[in-house]
Amino acid sequence: MSETVDRDLTMSRAIVEAIGDEMRENEEVFYMGEDVADYGGIFDSTQGLLDEFGYDRIMDVPISETAYLGAAVGAAQQGMRPIAELMFVDFFGVAMDQIYNQMAKNTYMSGGAVNVPMVMTTAVGGTYNDAAQHSQTLYGTFAHLPGMKVVVPSTAYDAKGLMHNAIRDDDPVVYMYHKRLMGLGWLPAPDGPKTPVPETDYTIPFGQADVKREGADVTIVTLGLHVHRALDAAAALAADGVDAEVIDLRTLVPLDRETVVESVRKTGHLVVVDEDYRSFGLTGEIVASVADEALDALSAVERVALPDVPIPYARSLETEVVPGATDIEAAVRSLR
Template sequence: MNTATAIRKQTIAKAMSEALASEMERDPGVVVLGEDIGKLGGVFGNTGGLLERFGTERVFDTPISETGFIGAAVGMAGAGMRPVVELMFVDFFGVCMDAIYNLAAKQAYFSGGQVSCPMVLMTSVGGGYGDAGQHSQCLYATFGHLPGMKVVIPSNAHDAKGLMLAAIRDENPVVFMFHKALQGMGWLGTVAGSITDVPDGEYEVPIGKAGVAREGTDITLVGLGITVHHCLAAADALSREDGVEAEVIDIRTIAPLDRETILASVRKTGRVVVVDDDYLSCGLAGEVIASIAEAGIPLASPPQRISHPDIPIPFSPALEHAVLPNAEMTLAAARQSIGERA
């Protein structure tokens, strides 16, 4: 078999690590820092093998002070380096948002374009593990709402590698979110569809461009991260059981949001369900639906959104799983949409 075309199935964690290693090999200005990213290889596996390969001058564990080490990364970026820094859980943003938003995101603007901030902040999102409100949020809309930085979330390993390469090479700060249920860590469990073929060598998945994960004609299902897989599962059931062909859009980039790809799909199908595991109010699902309304697209039935309710994420597994969006909720909403008329 020609090894250049051999299928290389990888987890998102492995794909992220491979992308980091590739860029560190190519550009000596790329460094990686954060809590437990060195010897441990990252709590979620995304920096595995980097310390052994590149040493402690380019891969280093930090003290437990997010404000300090994220602020340091901003300084590194301003000085011409390309740091990749990990905020272990997105929920921890409360102690370091000044460094993220008032420093990193605004650096180019406040300097009149004289000082850029080519920095990647990678962070885990998502619940389902009984880790309660301090470790289980998504907060897509919180970061996507703030000008000056780009925000991405891959749903599979192929996109994870390509988005990471694009993020490191970008002149702007990029928040790289990864969902814990898709990482490929055995102790977490992993959605099988996130483990995909990852080409050897360099390639970029463009930031700001959504993907069509499944083509269809009857209804559009829009997701991001883990909810893409909810949409795909619902689409398979609709095709198998109802004879309905759903198109699935993978948002991939939260900011800037690719409205054009979403709108093109909805114009074709005339129906839409948006599935978002962030909080309901002022969220990304509402933004997508508002964009469809503003475009004046005639719909055959009212748009629907599935999101996490506006409550802190419960600690109890039974309560937590009751409020998390899933494939069954998505399927039910799609069937309701197919059966209704505006």
């Protein structure tokens, strides 16, 4: 961030500001979803936009993800730039064909005759006791299938720059924001997500990870909420002389493997942290990427992720399965 900024925004306000800027610049940009107009989005994702842009461009839709995500794909193929909100990522199964087989594949299937310049926004993550069908992250589910770019911001500054880039991109983008980071009154955020944000627009390139904390002893790779938990763990470790580097991936597709490999070549130790499930996901992909490129430099590795079980409703059980700062700290200590 090069310019001096004297205001802090929550992540939800930063996202809304980027969307508003893009809608003013391009009349083809519009937003559609459940409870996004009068209500302003249940996670404040569109708060205040209706007053400026009206119902023609901030559109409430029926509870039919199949219908409105399919409509967004069609609008994008006709040259518009829709932003379609899937209220909870867990609901993607209702519109799996629209997402997996149309949004992600239509450019390829048409031989490049059509682009699908749309953004699908969706809320991810647990830690507020909403059980197995409203608490998943599912980053890997979308990153696994070719054709979609996948964005996961952890701060307000990143959220705004990544949203500008997502709306302007000619490919479909899945923009995944963690509920706990949005800055909602009923769902308190950690200290880190609220950051200085310039009033002017700016973009953050996809595929460019951010080193949130530099260190020499161990590399911690993560994204979303767990960037902040990793930073808390790094602070605790520093008190005992362990110098942890924390990397925020920011996007999964494209994935900045180079930054991770460069860090591991320096530290020799790797901990990958994810709120998604352990098997067949991000943690394994990062470890495999490092093994491919820098196995000789890797002395020890640990993965910290959700066990392969549905996320429990009970607060005590959810706390047990969702990794915390102490879990990350323990994983780092186990390497040494």
